[in-house]
Amino acid sequence: MLAKIRSAAVLGLDSQPIEVEVDIRRSGQAGIMTIVGLPNAAVRESGERVRAAIRNSGFAFPGNKRVTVNLAPADLRKEGPSYDLPIALGVLAASGQLPPAALDGAVVIGELSLDGSLRHVRGTLPIADMARQREIETLYVPAVDAREAALIPGPEVYPVASLAELIGHLQGFQHIEPLLSHAELPAQPPPPVVDFAEIKGQEHAKRALEVAAAGGHNLLMMGPPGAGKTLMARALPGIMSSLSLEEALEVTRIYSISNKLPADMPLIQLRPFRAPHHTISHAGLVGGGHWPRPGEISLAHRGVLFLDELPEFAHRVLEVMRQPLEDKVVTISRAQGSLTFPASFTLIAAMNPCPCGYYGDSQRECTCSMGNIQRYRKRISGPLLDRIDLHIEVPRVPYDKITNDARGESSESIRARVEGARSRQQERLSEVGMACNADMGPGELRKYCPLKPDSQALIRAAMSQMQLSARGYHRILKVSRTIADLEGAPDIQTQHLAEALQYRTRVLTL
Ligand SMILES: Nc1ncnc2c1ncn2[C@@H]1O[C@H](COP(=O)(O)OP(=O)(O)OP(=O)(O)O)[C@@H](O)[C@H]1O
Ligand SMILES: [Mg+2]
Secondary structure, three states: OEEEEEEEEEEOOEEEEEEEEEEEEEOOOOOEEEEEOOEOHHHHOHHHHHHHHHHHOOOOOOOOEEEEEEEEOOOOOEOOOOOHHHHHHHHHHHOOOOOHHHHOOEEEOOEEOOOOEEEOOOOHHHHHHHHHHOOOOEEEEEHHHHHHHOOOOOOEEEEEOEHHHHHHHHHOOOOOOOEOOOOOOOOOOOOOOOOHHHOOOOHHHHHHHHHHHHHOOOEEEEOOOOOOHHHHHHHHHHHOOOOOHHHHHHHHHHHHHOOOOOOOOOOOOOOOEEOOOOOOOHHHHHEEOOOOEEOHHHHOOOOEEEEOOHHHOOHHHHHOOHHHHHHOEEEEEEOOEEEEEEOOOEEEEEEOOOOOOOOOOOOOOOOOOHHHHHHHHHOOOHHHHHOOOEEEEOOOOOHHHHOOOOOOOOHHHHHHHHHHHHHHHHHHHHHHOOOOHHHOOHHHHHHHOOOOHHHHHHHHHHHHHHOOOHHHHHHHHHHHHHHHHHHOOOOOOHHHHHHHHHOOOOOOOO
């Protein structure tokens, strides 16, 4: 007998329907099971899990028969254990233990344990979204993944704890309650890990972080050890505007297919903060692998990618970030074509001024030779630096400021200004499909950032004095626009431009 069960594959960020066909025939040999249709090792091992799960759930695995499983379409590579459940149901249907029509109109996914209970599978969110697009009515997913699937309105999501429970439900002995679909963000975001009020001094750096958060600008901080660079970077998510539901679903999808969704959090509600170690590989940072997975730059999508100790990262690893920094997406090519993952993140980089850390420090003497300092700084290439809008020095905080009990402005109050600036940008830029000032190209700059004559005189003088490139000029305009937005000013004024020029000090020149 032949049975057909619908399931789904995850490909990049998307899902595609898969049909699981199970054919059972008489054969001299005892219980052979073959899986065809480009399965990988994990799928091939399915046979053993399915056999044990069926027996341990109180059903019979057909003996003295040949079981052939075909995963169609055959030209699509299948990976992972999520076909266990549809294969088991197919075997039960093809051996007459389940009515053939029981699973009409349903998509089934799930990994089986040997005892028949269901385990988590990755990518439930894109699978549910595929089911919605194809107007599939019913989804059977592992109970642990049901809340994730139910983020998508449309299909009825049944949380399945075990194979026996699902069979009971399909035969009408037992009832599984479908989950009500909903996706909602909490009204109040949780308090930030590090509040700006706790950071002493560093007014210049804190202001630069506010500008970065408001306009989506990248930022490089340079300063001696212990100045608070890492601390301030960690405080940044607390002043960023909150995620919209649409953005939250985008981010959740990336975490879902990467198998990185926290078990107790079906929807990612906060902007991601990723801080990979400098020993990270090229594939780990931008994505890749045999079954391409998103890298850190995609896991930081709509949030912050923090590269601490920037010169310690391998040169090649940093260089591959240039394209995604510009395009906000990363394309990974592989034998069967290329995959694209989103990568729209704010880059925050931190570094010491020299290998020993104290070049230019007011208290401690630097022990590095000029040659060593130059080599150290050359590890950051010009083109990469050029993609960072804000460059600032973070000096040591004087003793009396560190011990001062006065609290600075809270993250919450800074965030209110950032939200205001963001909504002004959205009003202006939505007609060109952009979200923030950092995204603007030359055309938008001409349209949205006209300068008055006195500002033109200032930037002309600065350009020749600071030897700015055309790209440098554009970056200053964008940052000026953000500073004006933070103030709620309709036009860029001279003081906005003057502040923007301060974030362009050439921190890396000796
Ligand atoms: N401005 C500050 N206000 C309050 N605490 C601070 C400040 N700067 C530093 N600290 C304290 O010093 C610790 C070390 O700071 P942090 O790790 O941010 O330094 P860093 O600049 O990243 O140094 P390194 O270059 O060595 O990485 C912080 O965890 C915090 O306790
Ligand atoms: Mg640090």
